[in-house]
Amino acid sequence: MPENPAAPRGTQDILPPESEDWNELEGRIHALARRFGYGEIRTPAFESTELFVRGVGETTDIVEKEMYTFKDKGGRSLTLRPEWTAAVVRAALEHHLLTQGPLRLYYIGPIFRYERPQRGRYRQSHQFGVECFGYAGPEADLEVISMAWELVRGYEVSDAALNINSIGDETCRPRYRDALLAHFRPYLSTLSEDSRRRLERNPLRLLDSKDPADRPYIESAPTFESMLCDACKEHFETLKSYLELAKIPYVVNPRIVRGLDYYGRTVFEITSSLLGAQSALCGGGRYDGLVRELGGPDVPAVGFALGMERFLMILRALGDRAQPRRGLQAIALGTQARVALAPLIAELRRKLDVPTYADYEERKLLAHLKIADRNRARYALILGSQELAAGELLLRDLETRSDRRLPFDSARVLIDTLVEAGI
RNA sequence: GUGACUGUAGCUCAGCUGGUUAGAGCGUCGGUCUGUGGAACCGAAGGCCGCGGGUUCGAUUCCCGUCAGUCACCCCA
Numbered sequence: 001m002p003e004n005p006a007a008p009r010g011t012q013d014i015l016p017p018e019s020e021d022w023n024e025l026e027g028r029i030h031a032l033a034r035r036f037g038y039g040e041i042r043t044p045a046f047e048s049t050e051l052f053v054r055g056v057g058e059t060t061d062i063v064e065k066e067m068y069t070f071k072d073k074g075g076r077s078l079t080l081r082p083e084w085t086a087a088v089v090r091a092a093l094e095h096h097l098l099t100q101g102p103l104r105l106y107y108i109g110p111i112f113r114y115e116r117p118q119r120g121r122y123r124q125s126h127q128f129g130v131e132c133f134g135y136a137g138p139e140a141d142l143e144v145i146s147m148a149w150e151l152v153r154g155y156e157v158s159d160a161a162l163n164i165n166s167i168g169d170e171t172c173r174p175r176y177r178d179a180l181l182a183h184f185r186p187y188l189s190t191l192s193e194d195s196r197r198r199l200e201r202n203p204l205r206l207l208d209s210k211d212p213a214d215r216p217y218i219e220s221a222p223t224f225e226s227m228l229c230d231a232c233k234e235h236f237e238t239l240k241s242y243l244e245l246a247k248i249p250y251v252v253n254p255r256i257v258r259g260l261d262y263y264g265r266t267v268f269e270i271t272s273s274l275l276g277a278q279s280a281l282c283g284g285g286r287y288d289g290l291v292r293e294l295g296g297p298d299v300p301a302v303g304f305a306l307g308m309e310r311f312l313m314i315l316r317a318l319g320d321r322a323q324p325r326r327g328l329q330a331i332a333l334g335t336q337a338r339v340a341l342a343p344l345i346a347e348l349r350r351k352l353d354v355p356t357y358a359d360y361e362e363r364k365l366l367a368h369l370k371i372a373d374r375n376r377a378r379y380a381l382i383l384g385s386q387e388l389a390a391g392e393l394l395l396r397d398l399e400t401r402s403d404r405r406l407p408f409d410s411a412r413v414l415i416d417t418l419v420e421a422g423i
Numbered sequence: 424g425u426g427a428c429u430g431u432a433g434c435u436c437a438g439c440u441g442g443u444u445a446g447a448g449c450g451u452c453g454g455u456c457u458g459u460g461g462a463a464c465c466g467a468a469g470g471c472c473g474c475g476g477g478u479u480c481g482a483u484u485c486c487c488g489u490c491a492g493u494c495a496c497c498c499c500a
Binding site for chain 1: 425496500
């Protein structure tokens with residue numbers, strides 16, 4: 001279709017009725033955040049390129065090949081937000097939010113990454129995430145993991161699995177890196193090409209390789225858990241006991257390493273088999289060094305990001321819930337009736353908080369009832385010549401198929417009737 | 424970025440080894456039907472067979488390119 005414009009590759013329009021699912025999910029997210037005492041932050045869709053280069057890490061895939069970077073007319077290099085955390089930290093610093101003690105923020109909105117699209121992976125996608133600043137202890141780790149888990153559990157996603165790991169801090173990570181290098185170097189020639197590259201760039205990533213050729217060497221590699229320094233070890237052990245007390249099931253997965261530079265100590269992922277290869281529904285962890293890296297004070301932080309498209313994909317796979325009937329369909333038969341009904345429709349829309357549907361074409365009653373059915377209306381409000389003559393309205397319950405006659409004059413009675421019926 | 428598969432009506436798909444006017448189901452519209460609907464029956468509208476090029480007397484079908492989707496890798500939410 002070169003003649004007609006199409007949405008750019010990897011982007012999508014969200015239309016009714018699916019947009020209703022988005023609204024529902026966002027509603028739950030706002031309620032969840034409120035319960036945990038998090039405030040919403042909204043930041044610009046683009047930032048200076050430098051922010052992400054410094055925040056995300058120069059050698060990460062995101063920065064090296066996935067950013068939508070452009071120059072504006074003033075010659076500034078700008079980048080469409082590829083992730084929220086760096087932007088949130090920037091905003092928190094700019095507005096001095098971190099000078100007033102701990103800070104809890106959450107966000108919902110789009111991110112942009114130039115990737116090859118496939119299901120569950122798009123060039124514009126949406127994330128819900130939280131950032132908890134100011135607490136170095138594992139209580140904060142538990143808090144953010146609980147939030148993610150609550151959301152997932154609230155939807156009864158039965159196959160969701162929480163994977164956790166610790167990737168140490170400045171004292172033990174270099175040690176572990178060296179140990180990994182020493183472990184893999186003898187096998188350099190037999191490793192996959194990707195893994196040879198990874199060994200140089202980011203040896204931790206190698207643990208996540210799916211190439212069967214690498215398997216045996218990965219199996220025999222030292223685990224990070226065995227090489228954590230005392231402080232990191234204690235942090236991790238305490239978090240695990242907290243999770244147990246909170247009855248949040250988890251598995252320690254040494255292959256969880258995260259692709260962004262700023263993570264340290266706790267990292268976690270929530271995965272679902274319903275997502276195929278893009279199995280990560282939610283990913284996060286601790287990033288105690290990031291605020292300082294971006295020019296701020298030494299403030300510890302922990303957070304996560306959850307892929308909204310992926311989450312909705314799971315909910316859809318879990319089965320469509322039959323939509324309940326809601327609201328009413330206003331049906332006028334004949335010009336006179338249509339004229340008489342119009343003001344009543346306006347009034348109902350003002351006073352009821354369920355939908356009032358209306359069709360203004362001249363149709364047979366059956367055709368109107370079909371439309372009411374398609375709209376999943378609970379009631380049909382019918383005004384035809386008979387009712388008009390009698391000064392009445394016919395209120396039909398489309399579920400029980402029962403009729404009631406009401407005086408036409410009194411919208412009040414009608415509204416009371418509907419409210420009373422609990423529509 | 425790498426490899427593979429797929430693009431036919433609004434949607435889901437059929438179309439045998441190239442051969443006249445391109446098929447179904449669902450949906451839409453109309454009728455049976457001024458009065459209890461989700462149905463049934465009858466009828467209609469709706470297609471540059473993704474787009475461009477090539478091979479051929481002839482291409483929806485074969486080849487190349489391109490755009491888009493899907494799967495895996497890479498990476499990640």
